[in-house]
Structure formats: C-alpha cells, structure tokens
Amino acid sequence: MTSIHPTITPSQLVDDYTPAPVVRSDVVYEGRVWDVVQEEADLGDAGRVTRDFVRHPGAVAVLAMRGEPGAEEVLVIRQYRHPIGAQEWEIPAGLLDVDGEPPHEAALRELYEEADLRAGRLDLLIDYASSPGGLSEQLRVFLARDLTDVSEDDRFEREEEELDMPTGWARLDDVVDAALAGRLHNPTLLMSCLAARAARDAGWAPLRAPDTPWSVHPAFAPKQ
Incomplete structure (x- = not known):
C-alpha cells in the first residue's frame, strides 16, 4: 500500500466554492449567447494568474x-x-x-x-x-x-x-x-x-428533491 497521499474522508468529499479575489476583469469577446472574459485573480502566496474563460449562464x-x-x-x-x-x-x-x-x-x-x-x-x-x-x-x-x-x-x-x-x-x-x-x-x-x-x-435513494437549493450557481444560490 502506498503512503505518500493522505486518506480523504467522506465528509471531505465536497468542492470548496471560495473564489479567489479578482483584481481585473475584462470582456474580450461579446457573443450572442455567452462572452469570453479575461480575469486576473490573486492566489495569495501563489501570486496572481490571468485566465481567459467563457462566462456561461448555466x-x-x-x-x-x-x-x-x-x-x-x-x-x-x-x-x-x-x-x-x-x-x-x-x-x-x-x-x-x-x-x-x-x-x-x-x-x-x-x-x-x-x-x-x-x-x-x-x-x-x-x-x-x-x-x-x-x-x-x-x-x-x-x-x-x-x-x-x-x-x-x-x-x-x-x-x-x-x-x-x-x-x-x-x-x-x-x-x-x-x-x-x-x-x-x-x-x-x-x-x-x-x-x-x-x-x-441503490433503490433510487440518492435522488434529491427537484427544488433542492443550487448553491454553486450564482443566480440560484440561497440569499444571505
């Protein structure tokens, strides 16, 4: 058995949606349905990175x-x-x-x-x-x-x-x-x-209610 990687527990198996601070954000292409944006994000000790991505409504x-x-x-x-x-x-x-x-x-x-x-x-x-x-x-x-x-x-x-x-x-x-x-x-x-x-x-037990909150989508996340 290998030992250099830690064991991840079930409670740890969740994505952490904590966006890095955005220093700059520009629309570099405005499309009919979605845009391409360029953002500079501050990753702390890892420095700043620039990323181009498609901004999508979901x-x-x-x-x-x-x-x-x-x-x-x-x-x-x-x-x-x-x-x-x-x-x-x-x-x-x-x-x-x-x-x-x-x-x-x-x-x-x-x-x-x-x-x-x-x-x-x-x-x-x-x-x-x-x-x-x-x-x-x-x-x-x-x-x-x-x-x-x-x-x-x-x-x-x-x-x-x-x-x-x-x-x-x-x-x-x-x-x-x-x-x-x-x-x-x-x-x-x-x-x-x-x-x-x-x-x-699994007998359909994992299914969730259709109106389950969608916390990772900015338009449907529960209001604070």
Missing part, C-alpha cells in the same frame, strides 16, 4: 425514463454539434436564459419543447461543472418519470438545429455499455445515465 437537462424496473429506457435525441463536427446522441437540455425561471421548471419546459413529453414526477439526479478549466457553466440534470405524450395540436414548434431532430427510446443499460465502449461522447448523456444506473442500483 443550463439544465432532463433524463426522461420509462419502463419496468431493470429494463428502463431513456429518451435520446440526435443533434448536430458544429464545434466537434458530430451528430451526437444527447438528452433534452437548454440554457437558463429565462429570467426568474427555476431550474426544475426550465427542465420541464425543455422536455416539452424538445421531446413532446410531460412528466408526472421529477427528481434531481446530478449537478456538474461542464469544463471548469475554461467555462463557468454549471449544469443540473433531472430525472423525469411518469411520462405522458403532448397532444399533436399542443406541441412546441421547433426550428433551426432542433427542427426534425431524430428521437427514440434506448435501454439505460445499453447506453451505459455504449458509453463505456467509447461509442457515445456527450458528457450530459454519459453522466446522467451512469448516475441513473447507480441511483437505480
């Missing part, structure tokens, strides 16, 4: 699930992502760009708009920071069950890249197998399905 995603225990299926959608030049299998997701809209309501809206589904039950599945080395995005994923189809005359009219997106049901275990085999690459799809299988194997 997003939500929703893993829609149906089926019998042990044979669950999840809804996947196929969408073209130009930065990587790929048609990816994903799950419904969207930006937190509606003022005052709680994250769990945004997730239900995305499920309606992208998948023509409504959920009778919604649970919080997992939170994650998409790419903390260069992107400020925080993303929250919900698990939607007890699903019903939206009637044809009440469906959202999709456009642009969301128009005619292929959709379908895939077995949860098949998605996990495909992820582990390197055939799927979308991080939200991978993390949500791996988390869902882990939660399922």
Whole structure:
C-alpha cells in the first residue's frame, strides 16, 4: 500500500466554492449567447494568474425514463454539434436564459419543447461543472418519470438545429455499455445515465428533491 497521499474522508468529499479575489476583469469577446472574459485573480502566496474563460449562464437537462424496473429506457435525441463536427446522441437540455425561471421548471419546459413529453414526477439526479478549466457553466440534470405524450395540436414548434431532430427510446443499460465502449461522447448523456444506473442500483435513494437549493450557481444560490 502506498503512503505518500493522505486518506480523504467522506465528509471531505465536497468542492470548496471560495473564489479567489479578482483584481481585473475584462470582456474580450461579446457573443450572442455567452462572452469570453479575461480575469486576473490573486492566489495569495501563489501570486496572481490571468485566465481567459467563457462566462456561461448555466443550463439544465432532463433524463426522461420509462419502463419496468431493470429494463428502463431513456429518451435520446440526435443533434448536430458544429464545434466537434458530430451528430451526437444527447438528452433534452437548454440554457437558463429565462429570467426568474427555476431550474426544475426550465427542465420541464425543455422536455416539452424538445421531446413532446410531460412528466408526472421529477427528481434531481446530478449537478456538474461542464469544463471548469475554461467555462463557468454549471449544469443540473433531472430525472423525469411518469411520462405522458403532448397532444399533436399542443406541441412546441421547433426550428433551426432542433427542427426534425431524430428521437427514440434506448435501454439505460445499453447506453451505459455504449458509453463505456467509447461509442457515445456527450458528457450530459454519459453522466446522467451512469448516475441513473447507480441511483437505480441503490433503490433510487440518492435522488434529491427537484427544488433542492443550487448553491454553486450564482443566480440560484440561497440569499444571505
């Protein structure tokens, strides 16, 4: 057994969101959805560092699930992502760009708009920071069950890249197998399905309430 690294206890397994003091902050590129900023941060004894990153409003995603225990299926959608030049299998997701809209309501809206589904039950599945080395995005994923189809005359009219997106049901275990085999690459799809299988194997006990406070997102952190 190696001994040069200390043992981390369960109570220590929590990220410490204590931002370093920002000495300077400039917008170096103003985009349609998000900006690129350059900030100089004071790290104390480690000195000052300058970092460029994308300032992102955050997003939500929703893993829609149906089926019998042990044979669950999840809804996947196929969408073209130009930065990587790929048609990816994903799950419904969207930006937190509606003022005052709680994250769990945004997730239900995305499920309606992208998948023509409504959920009778919604649970919080997992939170994650998409790419903390260069992107400020925080993303929250919900698990939607007890699903019903939206009637044809009440469906959202999709456009642009969301128009005619292929959709379908895939077995949860098949998605996990495909992820582990390197055939799927979308991080939200991978993390949500791996988390869902882990939660399922634990009898769904790890799931949290959909309106659980989101303390790491500056727009939704509890007010002091």
